[in-house]
Amino acid sequence: MAKKYNICLDVGGTKVLGAVFDEKDKIVCKIKRRSTEQGNASENVESVIIEVTRSLLKKANIKKSQINAISAGVPGIINPETGVVVFCPNLPWRNYNLTAAIEKEFGAKCYLGNDVNVGVLGEFEYGAAKGFKNVVGFFPGTGLGGGIIINGKLYLGGGFQAGELGHMVVEENGPECGCGNHGCLESFSSKKGMAKYVLAQEEKGRHSSLTQYIDENGVFKSKYLRMAVEENDEVALEAIDQACHYLAMATGSMISALAPDCIVYGGGVMEALGDLFLEKILQKVDAYAMPAIRPSVELKRASLGDYSNIYGSLALIKRAKKHQKKK
Amino acid sequence: MAKKYNICLDVGGTKVLGAVFDEKDKIVCKIKRRSTEQGNASENVESVIIEVTRSLLKKANIKKSQINAISAGVPGIINPETGVVVFCPNLPWRNYNLTAAIEKEFGAKCYLGNDVNVGVLGEFEYGAAKGFKNVVGFFPGTGLGGGIIINGKLYLGGGFQAGELGHMVVEENGPECGCGNHGCLESFSSKKGMAKYVLAQEEKGRHSSLTQYIDENGVFKSKYLRMAVEENDEVALEAIDQACHYLAMATGSMISALAPDCIVYGGGVMEALGDLFLEKILQKVDAYAMPAIRPSVELKRASLGDYSNIYGSLALIKRAKKHQKKK
Numbered sequence: 277m278a279k280k281y282n283i284c285l286d287v288g289g290t291k292v293l294g295a296v297f298d299e300k301d302k303i304v305c306k307i308k309r310r311s312t313e314q315g316n317a318s319e320n321v322e323s324v325i326i327e328v329t330r331s332l333l334k335k336a337n338i339k340k341s342q343i344n345a346i347s348a349g350v351p352g353i354i355n356p357e358t359g360v361v362v363f364c365p366n367l368p369w370r371n372y373n374l375t376a377a378i379e380k381e382f383g384a385k386c387y388l389g390n391d392v393n394v395g396v397l398g399e400f401e402y403g404a405a406k407g408f409k410n411v412v413g414f415f416p417g418t419g420l421g422g423g424i425i426i427n428g429k430l431y432l433g434g435g436f437q438a439g440e441l442g443h444m445v446v447e448e449n450g451p452e453c454g455c456g457n458h459g460c461l462e463s464f465s466s467k468k469g470m471a472k473y474v475l476a477q478e479e480k481g482r483h484s485s486l487t488q489y490i491d492e493n494g495v496f497k498s499k500y501l502r503m504a505v506e507e508n509d510e511v512a513l514e515a516i517d518q519a520c521h522y523l524a525m526a527t528g529s530m531i532s533a534l535a536p537d538c539i540v541y542g543g544g545v546m547e548a549l550g551d552l553f554l555e556k557i558l559q560k561v562d563a564y565a566m567p568a569i570r571p572s573v574e575l576k577r578a579s580l581g582d583y584s585n586i587y588g589s590l591a592l593i594k595r596a597k598k599h600q601k602k603k
Numbered sequence: 604m605a606k607k608y609n610i611c612l613d614v615g616g617t618k619v620l621g622a623v624f625d626e627k628d629k630i631v632c633k634i635k636r637r638s639t640e641q642g643n644a645s646e647n648v649e650s651v652i653i654e655v656t657r658s659l660l661k662k663a664n665i666k667k668s669q670i671n672a673i674s675a676g677v678p679g680i681i682n683p684e685t686g687v688v689v690f691c692p693n694l695p696w697r698n699y700n701l702t703a704a705i706e707k708e709f710g711a712k713c714y715l716g717n718d719v720n721v722g723v724l725g726e727f728e729y730g731a732a733k734g735f736k737n738v739v740g741f742f743p744g745t746g747l748g749g750g751i752i753i754n755g756k757l758y759l760g761g762g763f764q765a766g767e768l769g770h771m772v773v774e775e776n777g778p779e780c781g782c783g784n785h786g787c788l789e790s791f792s793s794k795k796g797m798a799k800y801v802l803a804q805e806e807k808g809r810h811s812s813l814t815q816y817i818d819e820n821g822v823f824k825s826k827y828l829r830m831a832v833e834e835n836d837e838v839a840l841e842a843i844d845q846a847c848h849y850l851a852m853a854t855g856s857m858i859s860a861l862a863p864d865c866i867v868y869g870g871g872v873m874e875a876l877g878d879l880f881l882e883k884i885l886q887k888v889d890a891y892a893m894p895a896i897r898p899s900v901e902l903k904r905a906s907l908g909d910y911s912n913i914y915g916s917l918a919l920i921k922r923a924k925k926h927q928k929k930k
Binding site: 442526528 | 773
């Protein structure tokens with residue numbers, strides 16, 4: 277019998293990252309494509325997914341029939357029972373059966389999950405949160421997503437919507453958030469939130485090198501955040517400080533509520549700022565976490581970097597197979 | 604064979620409430636004792652527990668040998684695997700095997716749980732939260748306790764300490780809390796928190812009828828809160844408003860994080876203020892809960908009143924038996 281491979285994808289609002297895993301879970305090859313250049317229409321993202329998968333097959337020199345399964349983390353709400361993308365804030369999928377479309381195209385099983393949920397699952401199965409039982413993940417990037425592992429399983433909650441940690445309320449009268457509410461964690465502890473701070477300071481006549489890199493969506497690339505830190509940009513450092521401050525508050529609340537064994541921080545901001553971000557959170561969190569619980573919680577930086585989601589997608593396949601075997 | 608009965612207790616910092624259940628889960632008789640009058644020493648509370656149990660046996664006219672099991676909700680951290688009371692903030696038990704002491708005394712199996720955890724379990728098995736899968740419970744009383752049901756099971760977290768919802772941070776620079784941190788939910792949305800507000804207003808020359816009922820521990824009996832509302836006491840109404848405001852914020856955060864199917868509010872404050880408290884929370888919560896998730900969460904008032912814990916204790920026995928059968 278020919279070898280079987282898993283194709284794992286990380287579908288972002290702006291990029292699709294893909295990898296081929298062999299039977300020993302080793303990455304055979306990988307590919308990255310920008311998906312927004314042709315616009316954000318769902319058919320386009322879908323065609324990019326299909327194109328990336330085809331290119332992966334070609335690059336790895338394997339046939340469709342050698343695919344064991346395909347899986348992807350997608351930035352939206354996924355119903356894992358039906359495979360339907362219920363809703364994607366940044367992509368135009370509404371109750372769309374992306375799973376069926378991919379399965380039809382490649383004749384292999386497909387599994388989807390929410391991107392950050394899947395990223396946290398990746399860290400839990402293969403990364404920094406391995407070996408823990410109850411894990412909370414905060415992933416600050418353009419926005420701030422989260423994921424929760426309870427008793428070793430991804431917790432999805434009602435409507436498969438749990439883990440929206442970016443919408444925990446941290447400031448009673450805070451700025452308006454994309455969700456329509458005010459004072460959400462995401463308004464401070466994400467690239468969007470930090471950009472907002474930088475622009476507000478700019479209006480007060482305080483310049484930051486970051487300002488020039490903020491695009492029409494109010495975001496900048498993570499690498500510029502790193503550059504600003506290296507330049508000792510005062511306003512950018514304040515924005516980072518504020519981000520860590522509120523993230524420490526939300527972390528404290530999650531520690532009191534869930535008493536998890538591990539909290540893992542990942543996403544683009546963590547990738548760009550290395551341990552600086554985690555150190556600042558660690559400095560601040562003790563003021564907000566219940567003292568009786570705090571010592572039993574480990575706070576860690578994600579260890580799979582850009583590949584949290586890819587490995588999480590692999591975990592989705594493994595877990596689905598295990599589940600099938602049990603049946 | 605003689606009939607078997609379950610003895611279920613609610614052990615508070617100031618009272619022990621007990622009930623005898625028959626085999627059809629009907630309450631045969633009940634007893635309430637104040638436990639603090641003889642002081643708070645652990646032996647005293649233990650002796651009150653034993654005395655209440657004996658009195659229950661007598662009142663129900665049953666023998667020790669007719670006890671199926673004894674269970675209790677206790678205001679502290681319980682290790683359900685060993686039956687040890689790890690820690691009790693208001694009672695002097697430290698790593699004390701209360702379970703063994705009770706089992707020795709009555710020759711029957713004993714099961715303990717954290718009081719508010721058990722109260723939420725009671726509402727989940729027999730009360731307002733019955734039929735839901737994932738439930739969060741906020742129980743404002745002297746302090747504010749919580750409990751979390753995940754996939755139909757009481758979630759205990761690391762060190763069996765989960766559900767400390769009173770220590771979620773809702774106000775960055777809020778007043779100091781008993782736990783040592785600042786701005787905890789409990790500092791606003793509990794009787795202690797409301798008393799603090801009333802006293803602060805008193806210092807500003809604004810009088811409240813509640814003031815005279817605040818004892819040396821900075822608490823008042825719930826019935827006086829109800830009286831103050833009936834008298835239209837302005838300051839007390841503000842304290843209630845503030846309590847509901849912050850409870851709505853914390854509710855919003857828990858909705859975004861866990862997307863539970865139901866949030867249930869119980870405890871002494873809810874008992875005293877009936878639907879007024881819930882109505883105020885409902886008015887405020889939409890501003891803090893993620894709009895995409897909010898509609899799928901039901902917010903309900905506990906329906907078992909003072910008996911949430913007693914029924915939760917009964918649920919502890921049933922669940923333990925089920926678990927044993929599985930083995």
